Amino acid sequence: MEKVISILRSHQIQPTPQRIATAKAVFDTRTHPSADEVWEKVKRDYPTVSRATVYNTLNLLVNKGVLKTQILREGKVVFDPCIEPHHHFIDDETGEIHDVPWDALQVKGEDSLKDYKVREYQVVMRGCKKKQ
C-alpha cells in the first residue's frame, strides 16, 4: 500500500485512490490480467471506479515503465508487473500464463541474424502442466 504509493510518486504519478487501487490490483497478481480483469478486481473494493480510469491508469503505468504489456492472449493485451526480461509458458487447457525465469532457457543466435537488430526477445511456450 505505502509501497504502491511510493512507486507511483517516484514516477511522477499522483497517487489517487483509483490509481492506487488499480496499481495494487495488478501488482498483487501473477496471472497476467487483462484490463477488464483488473477493472473487475478493482471494483470489488471500489465499486464506483470507471472502466476508463482503469484503462487510463494501466496505460499510464505502461508509459512510465512501471508495467509491461504482453501479447499472449487472443484479442486482448495483458499486463505484466514483472518488467525484467523473462519467458512465458501458456497452458493449453486453462489459458493460464506462467512466467519462466530468464535463466531457465538459453537462446543462441539472435545477434547473428543478418537483417535485424533485436531490442528484446522472449521464448513463448505452449503445452500442459505436468501431473505430479
Place this chain on the structure above:
Amino acid sequence: MEKVISILRSHQIQPTPQRIATAKAVFDTRTHPSADEVWEKVKRDYPTVSRATVYNTLNLLVNKGVLKTQILREGKVVFDPCIEPHHHFIDDETGEIHDVPWDALQVKGEDSLKDYKVREYQVVMRGCKKKQ
C-alpha cells in the same frame, strides 16, 4: 490456383470460389495478415464475398491444419501459411512480422522445465531492421 484447389480437396474442404479466393489470398502472402486484411484482399477480386465467409474459411483452414494462427499483434489474430515451427521478428516501427527460420536460433533448456510439458515454442523478437 490448381494447387490451392487440391490443397482444399485433400483436406475435405469443398473448393468454392469464395474459399479458393480466401485460401489463395493468405497463401500468397508472407505478411501474416489479419482476417480483415485477408477480406480486403479477397474483395479486390470478388467484391461480393462476405466478411463472415472469409472468417469462416480462415477458421476452417486452421481447424483442418492448413493454416496456423499466431498471437503477435495487439487485439487481433494473424494467419500464417507456414505451419512448420519457426520464430518471428516484429519490426518496432512498421509492425511488420517476419519469419525467422527454425535453425537460425538454438533454444536450450525447455525440456528441463520441472512443471511444464512443452508442446511447442517459438522465440518472439522485437527490434528494427538493419539499415544496409
Place this chain on the structure above:
DNA sequence: ATAGCAATTTATACTATGTCTAATATTATA
C-alpha cells in the same frame, strides 16, 4: 478561506475484432 486553474474521473459514444443466427443460395444426391 475562496476563487480560479489544472489534473483527474466519469459516462457515454465510438471503432475494431470476432462470433452467432437465421434466411437465402448453391451443390450434391436420389
Place this chain on the structure above:
DNA sequence: TATAATATTAGACATAGTATAAATTGCTAT
C-alpha cells in the same frame, strides 16, 4: 426434377479498446 445437405450472406451481437466532453477533485495564489 425433387430433396437434402452444404455454403453464403446480411445483420445482430459481444468484447476490447479509444476518444470526447462534462463533472469532480485537488492545487495555488490571493
